[in-house]
Amino acid sequence: xxxLCLSHLTFSYPDAARPALADISFQVEKGEMIAVVxxxxxxxxxxxxxxxxxxxxxxxxxFRGQVRIGEKTTSEYTVAQLARxxxxxxxxxxxxxxxxxxxxxxxxxxxxxNMGVKREKIYERVMAVLELxxxxxxxxxxxxxxxxxxxxxxxxxxxxxxSPDILALDEPTTFLDPxxxxxxxxxxxQLRCQGKTIIVAExxxxxxxxYADRVIVLDSGRMVLQGSPAKVLTDPKLRExxxxxxxxxxxxxxxxxxxxxxxxxELPVSFADAVDGFSAS
Amino acid sequence: MxxxxxNRRNDDAVLYIRGETWLHKSHPFNKxxxxxxxxxxxxxxxxxxxLEGCCIxxxxxxxxxxxxxxxxxxxxxxxxxxxxxxxxxxxxxxYPDNLTVLFSLFGQYYYLEGFVYAGNILLQLGxxxxxxxxxxxxxNPADLISxxxxxxxxxxxxxxxxxxxxxxxxxxxRIQTIQAAQRARGLESEGNLVxxxxxxxxxxxxxxxxxxxxxxxxxxxxxxxxxxxxxxxxSWRIIEDTARQRALRLLMLCVIFLLxxxxxxx
Numbered sequence: 001x002x003x004l005c006l007s008h009l010t011f012s013y014p015d016a017a018r019p020a021l022a023d024i025s026f027q028v029e030k031g032e033m034i035a036v037v038x039x040x041x042x043x044x045x046x047x048x049x050x051x052x053x054x055x056x057x058x059x060x061x062x063f064r065g066q067v068r069i070g071e072k073t074t075s076e077y078t079v080a081q082l083a084r085x086x087x088x089x090x091x092x093x094x095x096x097x098x099x100x101x102x103x104x105x106x107x108x109x110x111x112x113x114n115m116g117v118k119r120e121k122i123y124e125r126v127m128a129v130l131e132l133x134x135x136x137x138x139x140x141x142x143x144x145x146x147x148x149x150x151x152x153x154x155x156x157x158x159x160x161x162x163s164p165d166i167l168a169l170d171e172p173t174t175f176l177d178p179x180x181x182x183x184x185x186x187x188x189x190q191l192r193c194q195g196k197t198i199i200v201a202e203x204x205x206x207x208x209x210x211y212a213d214r215v216i217v218l219d220s221g222r223m224v225l226q227g228s229p230a231k232v233l234t235d236p237k238l239r240e241x242x243x244x245x246x247x248x249x250x251x252x253x254x255x256x257x258x259x260x261x262x263x264x265x266e267l268p269v270s271f272a273d274a275v276d277g278f279s280a281s
Numbered sequence: 282m283x284x285x286x287x288n289r290r291n292d293d294a295v296l297y298i299r300g301e302t303w304l305h306k307s308h309p310f311n312k313x314x315x316x317x318x319x320x321x322x323x324x325x326x327x328x329x330x331x332l333e334g335c336c337i338x339x340x341x342x343x344x345x346x347x348x349x350x351x352x353x354x355x356x357x358x359x360x361x362x363x364x365x366x367x368x369x370x371x372x373x374x375x376y377p378d379n380l381t382v383l384f385s386l387f388g389q390y391y392y393l394e395g396f397v398y399a400g401n402i403l404l405q406l407g408x409x410x411x412x413x414x415x416x417x418x419x420x421n422p423a424d425l426i427s428x429x430x431x432x433x434x435x436x437x438x439x440x441x442x443x444x445x446x447x448x449x450x451x452x453x454x455r456i457q458t459i460q461a462a463q464r465a466r467g468l469e470s471e472g473n474l475v476x477x478x479x480x481x482x483x484x485x486x487x488x489x490x491x492x493x494x495x496x497x498x499x500x501x502x503x504x505x506x507x508x509x510x511x512x513x514x515x516s517w518r519i520i521e522d523t524a525r526q527r528a529l530r531l532l533m534l535c536v537i538f539l540l541x542x543x544x545x546x547x
Contacts, residue, residue: 049501052505054501054504054505057504058500058501058504078509078510079501079504079505079509080504080505080507080508080509080510080511081510081511083504083505083506083507083510084507087505088501088505090498090501090502092498095495095498095499095502096498096499096502097499097502098502098503098506099440099444099447099448099451099499100422100423100426100439100440100443100444100447101423102297102421102422102423102447105517106423106517106518109517110506111506111507112515112517113514113515113516113517114436114506114507114508114510114514115507115510115512115514116510116512116513116514116515117515118515119515119516119517122515122517123517144450144451158506159505159506162506162507
């Protein structure tokens, strides 16, 4: 059974002229990392919300189709009930703080307290995720005194503490520098290796080329492309969806025209691929 | 604010000033009930300015003991001074029972009764304000929320009570950011009253809109962390509640009850 299954999901916000998501269907296997890309207002955030049950329980609107988490259908459970199975990391980390906890440790423990986890277990689980996210030295610091990158890792830690099987992340690296972005993706990679299923909405194609197993492209709420990063990120349709090819891919296309990129070789989606390709010609 | 007070506050993005005094360690409910008691004494107790003055003096004495005098004094005068100027002028002239002329200024008479009335209101407000300052500066919002949750209050009520204390400084930081952004775009926000008033609108609109968006996001964040999940909740932070603390709380509640009864039957 797939870890996550979306069937003909269509959702319109109240009074919206067009659906935010239109007839979206795909499955995600346990331990897979899926990247969802698309231009602004393409439906990436709404898709993350739908996976976590925020749509249709928090944002009411016209909801058709089905989102299944294992055997659960999201429309039949509350967001709080789904929180044990699906973790959602929002785009702006500061907004994800509870607002009622005064240290990083307590902020991470907040979700566990809500779930009724015993004190001794809380300590174990909080320390484990603080170590995983590299925040153990900040445990007694105020969450409001962290940098944007540290707050983003805290938001991730707070969700991970609940230990959901599926993680949906809505542009988790928007406010991060390259080093902070790498740290977040390294954590996601570790989680995937532990068997977590990850869906990440992202604009930065170079990172998903390195880390994602599969890429889904959304355009105006519709799924227009799906496949491996190597296939999707070099597809001309990517541009029709309002996205640009990466510089490595562009360079290889130019190289092909000038005869410095091997004709039979696939276009590159990473720096290493590009170096290999140009060296081989 | 003294440097130590400032440092202690800067460690946390809240109004709470950290410390280890017995007042800091008092149960949050005791401090909350103390505010209620002060309010009841000031508004329902014997109508004498001496009693209200004593309440203020006691609160400042407690503030000194807790090492938060400068913060409490700063809040007190910044709030009370404009109110005092406004109220003494209004009541000194327009109070309906005005009889005894004290002095005249630019042809306008000022009366003793109006000043006394304004003074009484100001002392009542001052008593309540200084007691509230003790609560806000000496209570970690997280302690207040945990105490409420442990006492069986609905989590949403505990959140609504404690989160404004925690988020006040976040709001203050946002105001400063918006102010800086507006100034960078040429908006004058320093100067006389008219200039400041004009600058208010471009400051308030983004603040309110930003806050609305943040509230929505924070609600989602709470939901996805199981805030409304059914079943019993646990608490990492344990708030100590000794027999002495409970006895003090009971005593204050009895005094409040007696004052209310006396007021009803007097």
